[in-house]
Amino acid sequence: MSQTFTNDDAKGINFTGKDLSNCVFQQCNLSSTVFESCDLTGVIFDRCFTEENAFTSFSKANCTESMWRGCRLTESNFNDTNLAGARFRNTDISGSSCRDSHWDDSRLDDVDFSLVDFDLASFRNVKVLRVKFKPALVTSTRHFLRLLKQKQTAKHTIFTSGTELSPFIEYCSREYRLSLLLLEIEQLPFLSKIPRVLFAAIIGLVSDFxxxxxxxxxxxxxxxxxxxxxxxxxxxxxxxxxxxxxxxxxxxxxxxxxxxxxxxxxxxxxxxxxxxxxxxxxxxxxxxxxxxxx
Known part of the structure; x- marks a missing residue:
């Protein structure tokens, strides 16, 4: 059954596993609110926000066909969240973790994705109007030098044809080639890694600019x-x-x-x-x- 939440009604509440489909959260303070594994199908988040140094967790929630308008949910947790068909407008989730999240068929209009971690996220047939995007993962020299002791490469973002966002596609293309290079280097003996890591570090330095x-x-x-x-x-x-x-x-x-x-x-x-x-x-x-x- 749909329900409407306003102001501090949902602040700090643990909704883990609950069915909140078609609910409305209007001008809600969602600081420390937990929506993990919730059914948020068709939910409307209207001008919701979190306080400074607080965050909201939507990890593993089903947010298909949800609507987000005028929200400021910075540094929140969207790991493994299903946002297929969601519509975002004038929303800021900068600094959030969106690992393994699914944005297929979503619509993004004036969304701030600055420093969002999109490792292994899925963007298929996404409609993008205005998005501020700055990758969280920078291909830096340190990233390559970790290979000397790192055993497993971090996974990278998945993008497919139909994603209308050139900075995303550019980022994806670079990270995909990088992941193949790192995978090849990882399989080499330690001494054989060194010259390849140094060469790759130069590539990373150039890429950083x-x-x-x-x-x-x-x-x-x-x-x-x-x-x-x-x-x-x-x-x-x-x-x-x-x-x-x-x-x-x-x-x-x-x-x-x-x-x-x-x-x-x-x-x-x-x-x-x-x-x-x-x-x-x-x-x-x-x-x-x-x-x-x-």
Whole structure:
């Protein structure tokens, strides 16, 4: 039997395993509320929210054909939740865990998915109008280096044709290729892993930059500044000060500087190589932005 909840009616209540199909939760404070393994078929969540440092758990709940309007349920638990046919509008679930969740045939309109963990989630024939998306899993160097002691690769998100969300598809494609690479590396002996892990770590470093020109610029300036600090500290007899050393580093970073034995040729060569490496990343970022707009 359908029921309507308002304000604090459902706050902190454990509904585990209950049949709440077709119920209405209107402007409810769902802090610490548990809907695990509930039947939430056709339920309407209207302007529901959680308090700061509180969350709601929908783990293993059946939320098919549910409607979510104007909700703010950040850092909640949607693990193994069935959201097939659900409709989300103007809703924020950023920072939530949605592992093994099912979003098939759902409709997403103005939803904030920032830093949501979608490992092994399913998106089939999803209609997307406006979504803010930032992957929770970043393909970082540390992710690859864990392979030296990690025995099992994390599973990744499942997307199929019909999902109308280019950032999701781009993320999925990258993570799928990554999972195949990690699986291959895992099966090798420890010593054979090392060179492959280091190579893969470089790929991860490049991947971390994504489409961010700001991140690229900050990283480049940091590299130039670190080398400038080295020259200013250990080659102080050559440079008048840090600004002079920084200018020298910048010229070598853009491969316009002159080699001087007094300022350590190998270090300058390393800076030149890093400059070429970062130039390649810059070209990749610009190309990706152009292709995305096209």
């Amino acid at each position: 994504g489409h961010s020109l700001k991140r690229w610029a900050i990283s480049s300036l940091l590299m130039v500044s670190v080398f400038a600090g080295y020259f200013a500290q250990f080659k102080s007899q050559v440079f008048s000060g840090y600004s002079d050393a920084w200018h020298h580093s910048l010229l070598h970073f853009i491969n316009q500087g002159n080699f001087q034995a007094a300022t350590n040729g190998p270090v300058q060569t390393s800076l030149n190589v890093l400059g070429y490496f970062m130039l390649g990343i810059l070209i990749s970022i610009i190309t990706n932005r152009f292709v995305s707009r096209w």
